[in-house]
Amino acid sequence: MMRWGNIAWFLALALLLAFITAPDLFTFVFAPLTEHNAPPIYNQGSLLSLTLSHLLIVFGAAFASTIIAVSLGIFVTRPSGVEFLPLSRSLVNIGQTFPPIAVLAVAVPLVGFGETPTFIALFLYGLLPIFENTLSGITQVSPLTLEAAKGMGMSPRGRLFGVELPLALPVILAGIRLSIIINLGTATIGSTVAAKGLGEVIIAGLQSNNLAFVLQGGLVVALLAILIHGVLTRIERSASARLGGRGSESL
Template identity: 65%
Template structure:
């Protein structure tokens, strides 16, 4: 086992212990408190908050992946090529509007809670997945696609059996980027009463408790690094597998 994997396993283990038994770390976090402030976040269960944060990010990323990949598939088919500028504009729109602005616009319609946060993360996550899927589907080896046509495959068969498997590592890279962005961005959902790790950070800021801010920030940061590395490893594995396929 490499040193990098050992460090990742150690970080995952420490994070798991902290979320399950945060009081065991009270001595460390007390170094960042003053005036007898609580050392560990005490306005909710950290494990439940973290799981809810991940659930929101996962749901938004899944929705963004389905829509972005679907749009990219459509615009790379002959019948949908003319919709490429419109699709790209839609994907870019999510990055054009800051998530805070999306939340402000969504709250009057959807109310406070998780729904506005899901909308903001969904829109913000579209662009990297769409662009990577587009890149993956438009940069396939011509010899492979020609061979698929020569074998008599239909357009649907080529898409499912040849194009998407070959483009999968590139698509996954977009999903990886979108997921990490959403993990960090989801913290602002707490400003509209969504249950995310942002509530830990906000509570720390409002009370001047640096320990709370540090706890929320560290959990988000460690999760982002671990998920990023995990998806990157899967991407490398898929790339290697594609490279070993017979031409």
């Protein structure tokens, strides 16, 4: 029997797909929120296209953040890289130290308007949770397990890819999930520098004092967060189950 959580997930997916592909069907919901004959449904672009653009930049930045953060996490847990841990932490904290809007302000004069400065801001903002979870996952691997692997004749590289990373995977995935969910909302600010995304809907609503637009942009972002969180949580649980039930941890 399908659990209630699964039912809720599929209902959220159905609602999202219906809204971004045929938003006019929901006119009756948003019409009471408008004034002075303002349009109840966002009409300055395709919600489907904006949603896809939003997801593309979020997942693109998450992919880049994952490559760099996981690589750094591995490096500083090797004997040759331990002394670089403080420096690495300082680097990945840049995105959290400076608000994304400040990163955009610095990036725009250097790379221009559009998706690029938004990508840079999301990339920096997403580094910390992935790095810290990678570090946590690898350092929590039991020394006895590593000694047993060493006793079996496994090389340092073999222990890393055959023991440490597989055991740390649920924790690393939790960091990636956290990074993506945070950046789904953060990416809306990209529209302030002409990046295509759902922030465009929200900003249009704020500029025209149209609450319906604001809610539409917020609704799609919220549904995306619920759906993606559900998918990534399932992946984490699957990884944990393959490790004999070892639970994943997040920041």
